[in-house]
Amino acid sequence: MSRFFLVTDDTGFDQRVRQAISGGLPGSVQTLREVRLPATPAELLHHVAGEMPEVILLGPGVRVDEALQLAAVFDVQHPEISLVLVCAVDPDLALSALRAGIRDVLEPAADPDTIRVLLERACHASASRRRNLLPPAAPEGPGGRILAVTSPKGGVGKTTVAANLAVGLGRVAPMSTVLVDLDVQFGDVATALRLDPEHTLVDAVTGAAAQDPMVLKAFLSVHPASIYALCAPSSPAEGDRISGENIVHLLKQLASEFQYVVMDTAPGLGEQTLAALEAATDAVFLCGMDVPSVRGLRKELEVLGQLQLVPETRRIVVNTADRHSGLSVQDIEAVLGAPVDVVIPRSRAVAYSMNKGEPLLQDGSRDPAAKALRRLVERFDPARADQQRRGLHRRAGL
Ligand SMILES: Nc1ncnc2c1ncn2[C@@H]1O[C@H](COP(=O)(O)OP(=O)(O)O)[C@@H](O)[C@H]1O
């Protein structure tokens, strides 16, 4: 168990932290002997062996401006981790540190007793934040969760995220997860999963399938990741015949049989997507790291708010994130007026996996994008909530 992670080259301070912990705190400390801070949380956490740390101490010796920048991103991406800045304390700095999401500032010369008290406080803060971040409880009684993946624009990664989400949830609920392609005209779930479906959405919403869930199940395609898929029709004209009412009925039928119904959607707010959002218990809103995409999502959220069509649980995901885009996660949150839940980096492995027709989460990929996608999956896994409650939370992929 490693609850504390320290970034410093100051061996004296390192020693005192170890004394503080051995003098009465459960867990252990791991040190990264560096004064140059990694640029992102993902890069820093890459150095962590085993469990996710609860408290990260930055310094002594690190650059304060870099530490504050990093802390601000941690605050968004990993609010459950408490960050402590170790540097000479002055009131101005303390204020900007707190604003950046730093939990506490500690003098480099602090003795082990002072360090222990502060670390204990940081652990309590981390524990209470973890409790607040628990995924929603499993639905009671019959009826699975219905997850809609949407974005105002195309090419943002809806199909990629929906396919990976379904494959990831297939591990949580094998043979009880279904991916539905509601991009009725140009859907490409079949390509993303390398399926050649015998039946499609049109068969599922017409005839006997619409009356009988058992018939409906026979129209689904089985995928090797222990999930089912319902693919879009092969011609756009066929897709046009599927109404919003058809979709709401279909989703209710599927939710009575499956623990997770994941929907990929067409860009924008067409009839089918509005129907999907009406029936959804959870929505994953996607945007890229560019101004038109973020502005588009803000408009979509505004419209859905007015229509009262924002599902009970809402996750915002930034895809194809890139440090050199000129936009930061904080900029995006400021425009959206809402926190970003998961940031998926741009990755060649994603593009390759989609071209191959094998979603990244189908194997144990350690690619940073796979790790981010697993974090998204965890948001919908009630067992993670139990694990977190019992303090067994492990970082995916490490
Ligand atoms: N994180 C990522 N890194 C790199 N390429 C990505 C990423 N996410 C999606 N892509 C690629 O972007 C393209 C569009 O993705 P797709 O999921 O089809 O978008 P949408 O369904 O929103 O139109 C695909 O070629 C896909 O492989």
Ligand SMILES: [Mg+2]
């Ligand atoms: Mg798509």
